[in-house]
Amino acid sequence: MTRESISSIATALVVGGGIGGMATAISLAERGVRVDLIDLDPDWRVYGAGITITGPTLRAYRRLGLLDEIKQAGAITTKTRLYRYDGTLMQVLDEPVIEEGLPATGGIMRPVLHRIMQTRVKALDIPVRLGVTVTALESDDQGVDATFSDGSTGRYDLVIGADSVFSAVRELAFPHMAPAQPTGQGCWRISIRKPPGLSESEFFLGTDTPCGITACSPDNVYMWMLTAHEERERFMDEEELYTTLKELLAPFGGNAGWIRDNMTREDWINYRPLAAALQPRPWSSGRVVLLGDAVHATTPHLASGAGMAVESAIVLAEELAAADSVGKALAAYEERRFDRCRFIIESSIGIGRLQMEHRPPQEHAALLETALARLNEPF
Structure with missing residues (x-):
C-alpha cells in the first residue's frame, strides 16, 4: 500500500515500544520520517495473556499492513455468545464484518502480536534503543531537544509519547494532566x-x-x-x-x-x-504529543485499548501528511480522536459500573451492543 509522504517533519522520537509506540513508528517510517524508537525495558518484552482483537482493531491493523500476519498467528471468529454465569445461553451476538474482506473478530496472544509488530519495526530499519527513557524535553517552534536517562541528547522535529499509562512524557510536558484513576x-x-x-x-x-x-x-x-x-x-x-x-x-x-x-x-x-483516564485537552504541547494509554487509557470492557492506540497512530501520521504545518496536524489529530476516545472510555467505565451495581445482565448486553456498533464506525 502506497503511503502519502510527510513533509511537515523529517525526524521523530517515539517514546514507548508497546503497541501504540510501534504503530506510530511504523506509520511514520513508511511515510518517509526518520524515526528513533526508545523503550525503558532493556529486553523489549511484553507480559500478558491473550488479547481480544475486535473488528475495529482488525481494521486498524489492516491499515497498518499487519492483518495477514495476525490472522495466521491468531484465531478468528464471527460470533460472541452471552451466557448466564451458570452456563445458560442468553444471546448470540453476530459480529458484523465492517469492511469487505475483514474478519469479524478474533484474538491473539499478546507476546505473539508484539513479535509481529517488532518484526515490522526491524524490517523498516527503525533504530531501537532499549533501557532508556526521556528525562527532559525542551520544545521550540522548530523542534524538541530531548535528554535521555543515559545522559545522551537528541533533537527531533516531533516527539510522541506513547509510553503507557505511567507516561514519563506526560509528566514532563503536560502539567494540566493527572494520572489515570x-x-x-x-x-x-x-x-x-x-x-x-x-x-x-x-x-x-x-x-x-x-x-x-x-x-x-x-x-x-x-x-x-x-x-x-x-x-x-x-x-x-x-x-x-x-x-x-x-x-x-x-x-x-x-x-x-x-x-x-x-x-x-x-x-x-x-x-x-x-x-482509566481521558486526559484533558490539549494533547500536544509545542512539538510534543501523546497517544495511547498515555492520554486515553481505558479498561478492558470493550477490548479496545490496543485498537485505540493503533487508530491514534494512523490518524497522527495521516494528519501530518495532510497538513502544511505541525501545529495544524496536531490540532487535527486531536480533533479526530478526542470524541471517539471519550465514547470508548465512558462506555467501558459504564459497563464496569453496571457490574459493580449488580444490574441485570440484559443491561450489560444492551450497553455492550450499542458500544460495539459505535466502534464499528469509521475513525
Whole structure:
C-alpha cells in the first residue's frame, strides 16, 4: 500500500515500544520520517495473556499492513455468545464484518502480536534503543531537544509519547494532566489450553464477577474475570493467584467451569487493578504529543485499548501528511480522536459500573451492543 509522504517533519522520537509506540513508528517510517524508537525495558518484552482483537482493531491493523500476519498467528471468529454465569445461553451476538474482506473478530496472544509488530519495526530499519527513557524535553517552534536517562541528547522535529499509562512524557510536558484513576475493579487473566467445546468468544454475566473467554490460536485461549478491587498489603504470589481464581470460578458453568476444573499451577495467571483516564485537552504541547494509554487509557470492557492506540497512530501520521504545518496536524489529530476516545472510555467505565451495581445482565448486553456498533464506525 502506497503511503502519502510527510513533509511537515523529517525526524521523530517515539517514546514507548508497546503497541501504540510501534504503530506510530511504523506509520511514520513508511511515510518517509526518520524515526528513533526508545523503550525503558532493556529486553523489549511484553507480559500478558491473550488479547481480544475486535473488528475495529482488525481494521486498524489492516491499515497498518499487519492483518495477514495476525490472522495466521491468531484465531478468528464471527460470533460472541452471552451466557448466564451458570452456563445458560442468553444471546448470540453476530459480529458484523465492517469492511469487505475483514474478519469479524478474533484474538491473539499478546507476546505473539508484539513479535509481529517488532518484526515490522526491524524490517523498516527503525533504530531501537532499549533501557532508556526521556528525562527532559525542551520544545521550540522548530523542534524538541530531548535528554535521555543515559545522559545522551537528541533533537527531533516531533516527539510522541506513547509510553503507557505511567507516561514519563506526560509528566514532563503536560502539567494540566493527572494520572489515570482507579475504577474500583480489578482484572484477572489466565492463559490455558482451549476448552473442547469452545467455538466463539464467550461472555458470562449475571454475577458480581463477570468473565469472558477469547480464543487466541487453534489450541489456546485466555480468560478474563472482573472483580471488585480490594487493596492488599502485598502482591499475591502464584499460589494465591491460583487458589483465589479457582474459588472465584466456583459458581460458573459452561466453558468457564471447564477452565476452573482443568486449570493448573503451570498456567499463566495475573491480576491487576483497573484505572482509566481521558486526559484533558490539549494533547500536544509545542512539538510534543501523546497517544495511547498515555492520554486515553481505558479498561478492558470493550477490548479496545490496543485498537485505540493503533487508530491514534494512523490518524497522527495521516494528519501530518495532510497538513502544511505541525501545529495544524496536531490540532487535527486531536480533533479526530478526542470524541471517539471519550465514547470508548465512558462506555467501558459504564459497563464496569453496571457490574459493580449488580444490574441485570440484559443491561450489560444492551450497553455492550450499542458500544460495539459505535466502534464499528469509521475513525
